[in-house]
Every structure is written in C-alpha cells, then in structure tokens.
Amino acid sequence: MPNFDLAAVLTDEFRGWLLDGFLLSIELTAITWLIALPLATFIALCRLSSVRVARGLGFALVEGFRNIPLLVQLLFWYFAVPELLPEALRSWLYEHDAEIVCAVAGLTFYTAAFMAEDIRSGIRAVPVTQLEAARALGFSFLASMRRIVLPQAVRIIVPPLISQTLNLWKNTSIATVIGTAELMYQAQRVETASFRGVETFTVVTLAYLAVSLLITALSVWFQRRFPVRAS
Amino acid sequence: MIDIIDTYWLYFLVGQYPDGPLGGLVLTLLLGFTAVVLALPLGVLLGLARVSVRRWLRWPVTALVYVVRGTPLLMVVFWAYFFLPSVTGHKTNQFTTMLAALVFFNGAYLAEIVRAGIQGIAKGQMECARSLGLNYTQAMRYIILPQAARNMLPSLVNQFVTTIKETSLGYIIGLAELSFVASQINTQLLTRPVAVFGTLALAYFILCLGLSRIAYYLEVRRSRVAT
Numbered sequence: 001m002p003n004f005d006l007a008a009v010l011t012d013e014f015r016g017w018l019l020d021g022f023l024l025s026i027e028l029t030a031i032t033w034l035i036a037l038p039l040a041t042f043i044a045l046c047r048l049s050s051v052r053v054a055r056g057l058g059f060a061l062v063e064g065f066r067n068i069p070l071l072v073q074l075l076f077w078y079f080a081v082p083e084l085l086p087e088a089l090r091s092w093l094y095e096h097d098a099e100i101v102c103a104v105a106g107l108t109f110y111t112a113a114f115m116a117e118d119i120r121s122g123i124r125a126v127p128v129t130q131l132e133a134a135r136a137l138g139f140s141f142l143a144s145m146r147r148i149v150l151p152q153a154v155r156i157i158v159p160p161l162i163s164q165t166l167n168l169w170k171n172t173s174i175a176t177v178i179g180t181a182e183l184m185y186q187a188q189r190v191e192t193a194s195f196r197g198v199e200t201f202t203v204v205t206l207a208y209l210a211v212s213l214l215i216t217a218l219s220v221w222f223q224r225r226f227p228v229r230a231s
Numbered sequence: 232m233i234d235i236i237d238t239y240w241l242y243f244l245v246g247q248y249p250d251g252p253l254g255g256l257v258l259t260l261l262l263g264f265t266a267v268v269l270a271l272p273l274g275v276l277l278g279l280a281r282v283s284v285r286r287w288l289r290w291p292v293t294a295l296v297y298v299v300r301g302t303p304l305l306m307v308v309f310w311a312y313f314f315l316p317s318v319t320g321h322k323t324n325q326f327t328t329m330l331a332a333l334v335f336f337n338g339a340y341l342a343e344i345v346r347a348g349i350q351g352i353a354k355g356q357m358e359c360a361r362s363l364g365l366n367y368t369q370a371m372r373y374i375i376l377p378q379a380a381r382n383m384l385p386s387l388v389n390q391f392v393t394t395i396k397e398t399s400l401g402y403i404i405g406l407a408e409l410s411f412v413a414s415q416i417n418t419q420l421l422t423r424p425v426a427v428f429g430t431l432a433l434a435y436f437i438l439c440l441g442l443s444r445i446a447y448y449l450e451v452r453r454s455r456v457a458t
Contacts, residue, residue, distance in 0.1 A: 067392070067439035068432045069399035072410055076432055079417065079424040166301070173303035177403060184305055197313045205306050212301030 009199045014190045021186030022207055028100075028172045028182060032107040033165060039108065040115035047120050058116070065113035070174050073110055077102040078178040103175035103182075111168045115161060122157030123149070155228045162219040169211055183207060232426040239416050243434065246407045254407030256434060262326065262408060263395040266333035267387075270394075273334060274341025279371070281346040292342070299339035304397055308332040312404060325406035329398065337394055344386045348379035385453065388446035392439050399435075409434060 009018075046058030065073070078099065082090050093101060126149050134144030173184040187204040191197045236243075246254020253261075280292035299307070311332040315323040323331075352375050360370035402410040413431035417424055 063440055063443075064436065067396075067443065068435045069396035069410070071399040071402060072428070072432050072435055075410070075414065076428040080428045083425050170301075170303040173305045174400070176305070184303070187309075197309075201306065201309055201313065205302055205310075208303055208306060209298060209301045213297070216297070216301065 004199065005196070006199050006203065008196050009190055009194050009203060014194060017186045017190055018183070018203065018207070021181060021183035024100075024180070025169070025172045025182040025184075026211075028103060028107065028175065028180070029165070029169050031104055032111060032168060032172075035104070036108045036112040036115060036168075037161075039112040040119055043112060043116035044119035044123070047116065048123060061109075062113045062116055065109045066117075070106060070110045070171055071177055074103065074106040074175060074178050077106045081105075099175075099178050099180045102178055103172075103180040107168065107171060107175070110171065111164060114167070115164050118160035118164060119157055122153045122160070125156050126152045152229070155226050158226070159219055159223055162215060162222065166212055166215045166219075169215060170208070173208070232429055235416070235420075235423060235426045236430055242416065243409070243412060243430070246412050252407060255412045256409050256438075258326075258407060259395065259398050259409040260438075262329060262333070262398045262401065262406075263391065266330055266337060266398070267391050267394050269330070269334045270337035270341055271387075273338035275345050275376075277338055277342035278345025278349065281342055282349050296339045296342050299336060300343075304332065304336050305400055305403065307336050308400055308404060311335070325401065325404050328404060329401045329406050333394060333397060336397075337390065340390060340393075341387075344383055344390065345379070348383035348386075349375055351382050352378050381453065385446045385450040388442060388449060392442045392446070395439055395442070396435070 043058050043061050046054040047062070049055055049058070081102070082093055082098070085093065130148055130152065131144055134148040135141070139147065172182055175182050176184040176188065179185065183204060187200055191200045194200065242255065244255050245257050246252065248254065248257075277292055277296065280288045281296065283289045308329065311328045312323075315328055315331060356374055356378065357370055360374040361367070365373065398408055399410045401408045402414065405411065410431060413427055417427040420427065
C-alpha cells in the first residue's frame with residue numbers, strides 16, 4: 001500500500017459527504033427501529049393469538065419478509081411499488097425523497113420480521129404455569145401479563161432485539177442500491193472522486209465498527225444488569 | 232407474471248449461458264454453496280481458536296470475529312474488490328471477489344456457531360476423554376466435534392439460507408446472479424417492474440423457505456433425540 005494518506009479523504013468537502021452519510025445511516029436506523037418495534041410486537045401477538053386467521057397472517061408476514069433478500073425487497077419497494085400506487089401518491093413520493101422512504105419501508109418490514117420471532121420466542125420461554133399461578137392468585141389476564149409474564153419475558157427478549165438492531169445498522173448499507181445517500185453511498189462517492197479506495201474504506205469501516213461495538217457493549221451491559229432468572 | 236416467466240425462465244435460471252458466462256439462479260446456488268463449503272473449515276479453525284486455552288491465539292481471533300461481525304457485508308465486498316487484485320497481481324473477476332468476501336465473512340459467523348456447539352457439550356466429555364489418555368487434539372477430533380456437529384447442523388443450514396440471501400449483494404458489483412439478471416430483464420422490458428421483481432422475490436422465497444424448513448425439521452428431530 002503506497003503512501004497511505006488519510007488526510008486525502010478527510011478534506012472539508014469529503015468529510016462533509018461522509019458525515020452526511022453517517023448521519024443519514026443513523027437516521028435510517030432510528031426511524032426504522034421506531035416503526036419496526038411496534039410492528040414486530042403486533043406480528044408476534046398475531047402469531048401467538050388463538051385466532052387462526054391472525055396466526056396465518058403472522059406466519060405469512062414473518063416467512064415472507066425473512067426469506068427474501070433485503071436487496072430484492074428494496075428493489076421491489078423502489079421500482080415496483082410506486083407502479084402500484086395511485087398517481088397522486090406516486091408523485092408525492094417522488095417529490096419527497098423516494099429513495100429514503102423506500103429504504104425505510106424495506107428495512108422496516110425486514111427487521112420487523114426478525115424482531116417478531118425474537119419477541120414471540122421470548123414470551124413463549126416464560127412457562128405457562130407462571131400465567132396460571134398469577135391467574136389463580138386472582139390477577140386479571142392483563143394484570144398477570146403486565147406484572148408477571150412480561151417482566152420476565154423482557155429479560156429474554158431484549159438481548160436478541162439489540163442484536164437485531166445491530167443487524168439493522170449494518171443492513172442500512174444495502175440501501176445504497178436504490179441510491180439512498182447513506183454512509184456506503186457516500187463512501188463510493190468519495191472513493192470515485194478521490195481515487196483513494198483504501199483510505200475511504202478505512203474511515204467508513206471504522207465508522208460502522210464504532211457504532212456496532214457500541215451496540216454490542218449495550219447488549220453485554222444489559223445481560224449483566226438484567227440476567228435471565230431461572231423460574 | 233406468467234408470460235414473463237414463460238419468456239425469460241431460461242435467462243432467470245442460467246443467465247447468458249451457454250453463449251455467455253453462467254448466471255442466474257444456478258450461479259446464485261453455486262456461489263452460496265461454494266461459499267459455505269469453503270467457509271466451514273475456516274469457521275471450525277476460528278471456532279477452535281475461540282475456545283483455545285492459549286491467549287495469543289484466542290484474543291486476536293476473538294477480536295477478528297468481533298470486527299467482522301460489526302462490519303456490513305457490503306463493506307467486506309468492497310475491501311475484497313480492492314485488496315484481491317493487489318494480492319493476486321491481476322484483476323479478479325466478480326465471482327472470485329464475491330466468493331472471497333462471503334467465505335471470509337461467513338467464516339467469522341460460523342466460528343460463533345462452532346464455538347457455541349463446542350461449549351454446548353458437557354465439560355465432562357472432554358475431561359473423560361483426557362483421563363482415558365487421549366490428547367487435546369484427539370479428544371476434540373473424536374469426542375467433542377462429532378457431538379457438536381450434530382447440535383450445529385440446524386444453525387449451519389440456517390447459515391446457508393443467510394448466505395443464499397447474501398449472494399444478492401453480487402448485484403452491486405455486477406455479478407450476473409439472480410438479482411442482477413432480474414434487473415437486466417427489468418431494464419429490457421421497462422414497463423413491467425412489478426412482475427419482474429415479483430418473480431424474483433418469489434424465486435428467493437421458495438428457495439429459502441424450502442431450505443429453512445429443512446433446518447426446522449432438523450431442529451425438531453435433534454430435540455427429540457436429545458430428550
């Protein structure tokens with residue numbers, strides 16, 4: 001590697017691009033997370049429901065979104081979905097950063113499908129007898145869920161949810177295929193403009209790693225602070 | 232959608248082959264399969280290093296695994312794109328680039344599967360093997376790994392499904408796998424994105440759902456054997 005020169009890709013202009021990309025990646029992660037979590041909870045409850053139709057819907061959503069590559073889903077959201085929309089909605093979409101909206105849509109459903117399975121298996125991991133005992137002691141169904149089952153389930157659910165968040169953070173990079181100007185997109189832009197691939201990718205890899213390690217540290221902290229109790 | 236499958240099924244399946252390079256679904260499967268097969272020995276080596284008693288081996292490998300798992304695959308693909316030509320001295324084609332990235336990336340993930348598999352075997356097995364006179368390598372080779380392998384099988388199949396999905400990133404570096412072929416058909420037709428990308432999604436769905444059902448079946452059978 002002749003003359004490795006980090007300063008060459010950290011000029012004011014390039015630094016601005018990379019920083020914009022980094023912030024957009026963070027935004028994508030945050031917005032997606034906020035929509036995906038309630039959606040995942042809903043899907044998980046569907047799958048646990050005693051209503052057959054709800055179970056079927058939950059199953060279809062989870063298997064559908066988990067078994068199609070995120071890249072393909074993003075292509076579908078960006079190229080195919082607008083065709084299915086009414087004219088007014090489509091032009092609104094193209095006026096409002098279609099590539100960001102589509103990236104959030106694709107990432108949300110993909111992430112929610114994985115989170116739903118973590119939530120479902122977390123709730124199922126709490127023995128049924130816990131619920132039965134609570135009911136026998138006179139708690140209502142909702143009260144026993146809220147006070148007995150969920151507090152135990154949360155300790156099991158949170159660590160896998162954090163690792164899904166880490167996956168989400170890494171997956172934002174794939175949004176580059178539909179031209180979302182996140183970190184990976186800006187990396188390619190800086191690389192093309194500066195002809196310094198190694199330096200650019202070093203900076204960007206470190207940026208991805210920094211956030212990833214932060215998320216991993218959060219997971220380790222949580223599991224130490226709130227270990228799963230044997231029931 | 233039917234008419235598109237009818238017209239382009241061969242293109243979806245093998246790309247431009249035999250008039251051009253192999254592509255399409257066959258390339259996706261070939262890439263995914265080769266990547267897992269080559270990543271497996273790497274994963275076993277890294278996994279053994281992760282549980283090793285030697286710190287000089289365990290610490291660097293642990294760090295490596297954490298670094299790779301904290302990096303997006305796309306980043307690794309770009310690194311491969313840049314580094315491989317300077318290592319091998321000539322321009323690497325997209326298949327080799329993608330394969331190298333997938334093997335390296337999956338090696339780190341398989342390492343964790345192998346580690347979990349080894350650590351899931353009761354400690355007494357190793358102690359027993361050692362007290363019967365086997366050395367560490369023999370105990371690993373004949374006692375621990377065969378048992379761990381059975382526990383790891385469902386995770387391995389799941390990793391294969393993940394890898395199949397990951398091969399779609401080949402699209403970004405212009406490798407003619409399934410997604411790339413589909414987007415080319417889309418460019419040719421221009422007006423049928425719903426049908427083309429719908430077909431593409433369906434193809435992956437059938438492939439991956441089928442494979443993950445196998446993993447599920449193996450998991451059920453394993454837990455039945457265990458109890």
